[in-house]
Amino acid sequence: ESPRSTAERQLMAARLKRCVVRRRDGPEQHGVAASCLRELRDKACGVLAIDKAREPITLVLAEDGTIVDDEDYFLCLPSNTKFVALAKDEKWSSKSLDSGTSWLSESVDEVDSAAEKWKQLARQLKDDLSNIILMSEEDLQVLIDVPRSDLAEELAQSETKIQVLQDTLQQVLDRREEERQSRQLLELYLEALKNEDSILSKVAEPQTAPRKEVDVVDTGTSSTDTAATTALSDQVLAALKEKPAPELCLDSQDLELVLREDAAALASALGWDKQKAGALQEACEQELSKRLRQVQTLHSLRSTSKGKQTLPWGDWPSAKRKK
Numbered sequence: 467e468s469p470r471s472t473a474e475r476q477l478m479a480a481r482l483k484r485c486v487v488r489r490r491d492g493p494e495q496h497g498v499a500a501s502c503l504r505e506l507r508d509k510a511c512g513v514l515a516i517d518k519a520r521e522p523i524t525l526v527l528a529e530d531g532t533i534v535d536d537e538d539y540f541l542c543l544p545s546n547t548k549f550v551a552l553a554k555d556e557k558w559s560s561k562s563l564d565s566g567t568s569w570l571s572e573s574v575d576e577v578d579s580a581a582e583k584w585k586q587l588a589r590q591l592k593d594d595l596s597n598i599i600l601m602s603e604e605d606l607q608v609l610i611d612v613p614r615s616d617l618a619e620e621l622a623q624s625e626t627k628i629q630v631l632q633d634t635l636q637q638v639l640d641r642r643e644e645e646r647q648s649r650q651l652l653e654l655y656l657e658a659l660k661n662e663d664s665i666l667s668k669v670a671e672p673q674t675a676p677r678k679e680v681d682v683v684d685t686g687t688s689s690t691d692t693a694a695t696t697a698l699s700d701q702v703l704a705a706l707k708e709k710p711a712p713e714l715c716l717d718s719q720d721l722e723l724v725l726r727e728d729a730a731a732l733a734s735a736l737g738w739d740k741q742k743a744g745a746l747q748e749a750c751e752q753e754l755s756k757r758l759r760q761v762q763t764l765h766s767l768r769s770t771s772k773g774k775q776t777l778p779w780g781d782w783p784s785a786k787r788k789k
Contacts, residue, residue, distance in 0.1 A: 484545040488528070489514055490556055495548075503540040510551045520553035531558035532719065542761040544594035584612045588620045591631070596764040598638055599757045602717035606639045646711040696727055696735045706746065707736050713746075713753040721754040 482499040487510040496513040500506035507523055510516070516523060525534045528548035534540055550558055587605050590597045598606070609617070610632050618628040696703070702720050706712045713721060724732070725747055733743035 483541070483543070483547075486546060486548045487514060487525075487551055488549075489516075490550055490552055490558065503534065503537050506540070506549070507551075510549070514551055516551065516553055522554070524552040524556075525549045526552060526558045530719070532722070538758055538762065541765065542596075542600075542758050544590075544597065546593070584608050584617075585620055588612075588617060592621050595631075596761045598635060599760050599764075600718040602720065603639060603642060603715040605717060606635050610635050610639070642714045646714050649711045696731050698723055698727065698732075698735070703735055711749070713750045716750075718754055718757055721750045724750045725754065 481501045483501070483506075485498050485500060485506055486495050487498055487506075488495040492514075496510075498506060498509045498513060500509055503525070507525060510525065511521060511523060526532060526549065527534060528550045531550075534543070534549070552558060587601070587609055590601075591609075614625050614628050614632065617632070618625045621628065621631075623631075698706075698720075702716065702723070705715055706724070709715055713724075716724070727747070729740055729744050729747060732738075732747065733740045736743060736746075738746075
């Protein structure tokens with residue numbers, strides 16, 4: 467075999483992502499390697515013997531039913547991600563897994579337990595360190611607060627490397643806070659300019675000011691006429707409504723859920739006008755895109771490094787500031 471053929475095969479292998487697929491109600495699971503979402507769908511139909519009449523299939527994450535239909539999102543998923551293949555007219559349901567719950571890495575009871583939450587998060591990092599980028603601020607803080615010895619045992623790493631990891635987690639948290647403060651300062655500056663323009667306008671046209679103020683009040687209350695129907699949890703809604711730059715504190719899964727919401731329903735749930743809700747969704751979309759680009763960049767760097775299948779623990783930079 468020529469060196470060129472060997473290099474081409476190695477390049478193709480580097481682009482393949484290992485996945486696990488199964489049917490909604492079937493206990494059997496199959497390992498599949500695919501370079502793109504379309505290839506994964508085709509191979510899933512083959513290994514799961516899905517009839518052509520029941521295609522096209524929909525691939526969802528086995529953990530929570532998230533629909534995976536975006537190529538960039540698929541590329542950012544870690545290896546050995548578990549998928550459920552839904553044929554035409556089928557819908558994902560956690561109840562449909564039944565005996566298949568053992569197929570998931572953690573049971574519902576374990577995930578819901580605050581004491582065990584850090585272990586679930588640690589396993590995500592064990593699969594792929596770039597998952598740090600996709601985590602919420604709350605999840606980052608949970609891992610920072612775990613005793614170093616416990617985290618070292620869970621990840622099978624030395625305490626020195628765990629210290630580097632926790633410093634990195636703190637650095638990510640600090641950067642999000644710095645970005646939040648920068649945005650708040652910018653908003654205050656823009657608000658000050660707006661107020662200054664408003665004062666100058668009132669001086670120039672004093673009779674038109676009261677009418678403009680009434681118009682603003684009327685517009686602000688129009689969005690609360692109907693009750694919201696939204697799939698977002700109370701915790702996410704509270705973060706969106708109360709926290710400055712809420713897109714920075716949410717994990718990537720919650721950001722995606724916000725983007726899926728109808729703008730009118732989101733505005734009603736938050737008691738905002740539709741324009742403000744749309745601006746929030748735009749900010750969430752930008753934050754999610756930024757995180758996915760960062761993860762994709764790390765994956766690209768990893769695929770070009772020789773003999774490294776995971777990001778090197780020791781190469782993560784230490785945080786400039788300790789908690």
